[in-house]
Amino acid sequence: MQIRVIPGSGAAIYRQIADQVRRAVASGELSIGDAMPSVRELAKELVVNPNTVAKAYAELVRDGVLETQAGRGAFVAKRRNVFSKAERLRRLDEALETAVSAAVLLDFSSDEILARMRAKLDKLK
Amino acid sequence: MPDSAVVRTQRLTRYFGCHAVVRDLDFVVPRGSVVGLLGLNGAGKTTTIRMLLGFLDPTRGTCEVLGTDSRHLTPQTRCRIGHTVEGHFLYPWMRVRECERFGRETHRSWDGSLFERSVRRFGLDAEAKVSWLSRGQRAGVSLASTLAADPELLILDDPALGLDPVSRRALNETIVEFSESGDRTVLLSSHLLDDVERVADRVALMVDGRMLVDTALDEFRGRVAAWVIDGDEDPTREHSMPGLVHCRSLGNRWHVTVADADEKTRQAIEQWNVNAESVEVSFEDAVLAYLSRSRVGHSFYTGAAS
Numbered sequence: 001m002q003i004r005v006i007p008g009s010g011a012a013i014y015r016q017i018a019d020q021v022r023r024a025v026a027s028g029e030l031s032i033g034d035a036m037p038s039v040r041e042l043a044k045e046l047v048v049n050p051n052t053v054a055k056a057y058a059e060l061v062r063d064g065v066l067e068t069q070a071g072r073g074a075f076v077a078k079r080r081n082v083f084s085k086a087e088r089l090r091r092l093d094e095a096l097e098t099a100v101s102a103a104v105l106l107d108f109s110s111d112e113i114l115a116r117m118r119a120k121l122d123k124l125k
Numbered sequence: 126m127p128d129s130a131v132v133r134t135q136r137l138t139r140y141f142g143c144h145a146v147v148r149d150l151d152f153v154v155p156r157g158s159v160v161g162l163l164g165l166n167g168a169g170k171t172t173t174i175r176m177l178l179g180f181l182d183p184t185r186g187t188c189e190v191l192g193t194d195s196r197h198l199t200p201q202t203r204c205r206i207g208h209t210v211e212g213h214f215l216y217p218w219m220r221v222r223e224c225e226r227f228g229r230e231t232h233r234s235w236d237g238s239l240f241e242r243s244v245r246r247f248g249l250d251a252e253a254k255v256s257w258l259s260r261g262q263r264a265g266v267s268l269a270s271t272l273a274a275d276p277e278l279l280i281l282d283d284p285a286l287g288l289d290p291v292s293r294r295a296l297n298e299t300i301v302e303f304s305e306s307g308d309r310t311v312l313l314s315s316h317l318l319d320d321v322e323r324v325a326d327r328v329a330l331m332v333d334g335r336m337l338v339d340t341a342l343d344e345f346r347g348r349v350a351a352w353v354i355d356g357d358e359d360p361t362r363e364h365s366m367p368g369l370v371h372c373r374s375l376g377n378r379w380h381v382t383v384a385d386a387d388e389k390t391r392q393a394i395e396q397w398n399v400n401a402e403s404v405e406v407s408f409e410d411a412v413l414a415y416l417s418r419s420r421v422g423h424s425f426y427t428g429a430a431s
Contacts, residue, residue: 005323007318007319007320007322007323007408008318008319008322008407008408008409009407010405010406010407011405012343012346012347012408013322013323014343040305043301043305044298044301044302044305047294047297047298047301047323047324048301048323048324049159049301049304049323049324049325049326050301050304050305050307051326052326055343
């Protein structure tokens with residue numbers, strides 16, 4: 001996967017890195033067990049301070065997106081729930097809110113939106 | 126606590142005539158960090174660097190580099206400090222190859238392959254004469270000469286001044302590579318905020334000879350918040366606002382930057398009874414707010430966090 005960072009934007013560079021990895025895992029571009037570049041490699045590639053990359057990785061490990069294996073580096077982790085039920089619900093609501101408001105703006109009825117949503121979920125199974 | 130500070134100043138002050146150029150600087154550079162030293166021209170960055178290197182005596186206060194008072198740096202300690210000056214001075218009649226030999230013969234330790242690698246990154250030919258080189262290429266030679274001596278502490282005074290985009294990238298890559306081992310330290314003065322955001326992990330920000338910010342870069346970002354507020358008049362003129370850094374006009378609205386905003390700040394804004402929208406703050410926004418602030422002062426320090 002190709003990570004890009006843009007200095008001068010509203011999101012801190014470590015956040016940009018973490019978000020892009022998260023997105024790549026969610027979209028399937030990165031699969032479970034894939035090796036991540038080392039902190040040094042990625043720092044060099046992106047031309048950013050190594051501590052910035054280390055901070056992004058630490059956050060991803062904390063959130064269960066990556067796991068580290070001693071001496072071998074960081075890998076995409078098996079999905080597991082590190083969040084409480086309440087936190088998962090909060091994140092789900094947040095994600096749905098964006099999707100729902102975009103869908104409503106496009107003038108779709110609730111039934112149409114639900115049908116599309118169901119079709120998408122069925123595809124994942 | 127073992128001293129993890131590579132640079133430490135205490136109430137460091139320097140006058141030129143009756144004008145204080147550096148005032149009461151308490152500043153620490155932790156080992157392994159890359160510190161971006163920011164400030165407008167004339168804020169005292171170069172004077173501070175000159176005092177650190179022992180080229181200029183403080184009027185008051187002290188500064189230590191690698192555990193030694195800067196006024197008494199021995200050649201042994203100086204060997205451990207690499208330093209480039211603004212404008213990257215080199216002898217114009219030398220060839221790049223001769224600069225390498227000059228460095229080799231004037232430094233205790235010398236890594237010729239590192240010199241070559243650095244020079245190549247800037248797209249330089251060893252036979253080229255210094256007087257033919259562009260500013261960016263001269264920066265490459267000067268940086269290569271400094272790095273090849275394997276310093277523990279690298280002090281770069283505005284190295285990016287006037288560099289073309291390719292040399293700027295080469296400079297950033299060189300700094301990242303130098304710092305990756307984690308035990309070498311960089312103090313970098315610069316006006317290029319995007320580059321500082323990339324390569325640095327700490328910010329030190331000087332305004333009028335005083336240091337207003339000395340903290341981790343992400344912490345600095347995280348502690349600065351901003352609102353866009355409707356109104357014809359500057360809202361901070363009538364109302365007091367704790368932690369105000371800067372307020373500037375955006376047409377009919379006002380962009381208000383605040384440090385360490387908390388519930389009280391939000392309540393204060395609510396009480397103004399105006400339309401206020403919280404906005405994202407980029408690193409550049411945060412630095413510019415500090416550099417252009419005209420009235421109220423607010424500063425924060427955090428000690429070396431390691």
